[in-house]
Amino acid sequence: MTNTTIIEETIAFVKETLQGAEGGHDWFHIQRVFRTSLLIAKDEKDIDTLVVSLGALLHDIADAKFHDGDETVGPKLAQEFLNSLKVDKKIIEHVVLIIDNISFKKTLEVGGAKFTSKELDIIQDADRLDAIGAIGIARAFNYGGFKNRELYNPDIAPNLHMTKEAYKKSSAPTINHFYEKLLLLKDKMNTKNGKILAEQRHQFMLDYLAQFSHEWNPQSL
Numbered sequence: 118m119t120n121t122t123i124i125e126e127t128i129a130f131v132k133e134t135l136q137g138a139e140g141g142h143d144w145f146h147i148q149r150v151f152r153t154s155l156l157i158a159k160d161e162k163d164i165d166t167l168v169v170s171l172g173a174l175l176h177d178i179a180d181a182k183f184h185d186g187d188e189t190v191g192p193k194l195a196q197e198f199l200n201s202l203k204v205d206k207k208i209i210e211h212v213v214l215i216i217d218n219i220s221f222k223k224t225l226e227v228g229g230a231k232f233t234s235k236e237l238d239i240i241q242d243a244d245r246l247d248a249i250g251a252i253g254i255a256r257a258f259n260y261g262g263f264k265n266r267e268l269y270n271p272d273i274a275p276n277l278h279m280t281k282e283a284y285k286k287s288s289a290p291t292i293n294h295f296y297e298k299l300l301l302l303k304d305k306m307n308t309k310n311g312k313i314l315a316e317q318r319h320q321f322m323l324d325y326l327a328q329f330s331h332e333w334n335p336q337s338l
């Protein structure tokens with residue numbers, strides 16, 4: 118089976134698996150991360166493009182937040198699918214490690230993520246880019262609505278020192294999520310292109326939050 122066929126089969130699998138998924142973690146999120154990953158990878162050396170493609174396509178195949186917090190479901194499902202395509206074992210192992218280490222909450226663990234690779238850096242940047250800027254704002258409020266969270270509550274301050282477990286259990290208003298995660302992502306980018314792309318999206322969020330604050334508590338006409 119050629120790499121092109123493997124990628125086509127993976128796209129079909131992801132589309133089918135994520136039918137009806139929450140709007141911020143659906144096929145279109147995967148598609149954006151896939152395309153951005155390939156864009157970032159163009160300027161990186163010694164990259165396995167198949168690993169980048171498969172890691173991007175499968176990184177949210179079973180997000181733990183939609184599986185009672187179980188972080189083993191995604192890597193297991195991806196491994197079973199890639200085994201069914203008879204993909205090289207080393208590639209499968211690499212992709213599974215990417216899925217297991219890509220999330221923001223992994224950085225909240227004591228000692229941080231245990232695995233690194235250039236391919237993970239690329240996909241992680243692409244995934245984080247989709248969490249900020251205009252689309253990031255839309256995704257944040259879509260998920261907040263999905264979980265029936267308050268837009269904002271001035272009596273609930275953001276928790277800027279969360280552990281991984283506290284992050285997973287948080288039910289804070291959506292605006293808090295900007296301060297607890299989204300505004301932190303710009304400085305966590307791994308690649309040159311990721312850092313460049315993050316700057317404008319980060320500023321867009323700052324402008325949005327300033328406007329939100331003005332509209333919430335207008336001081337003048």
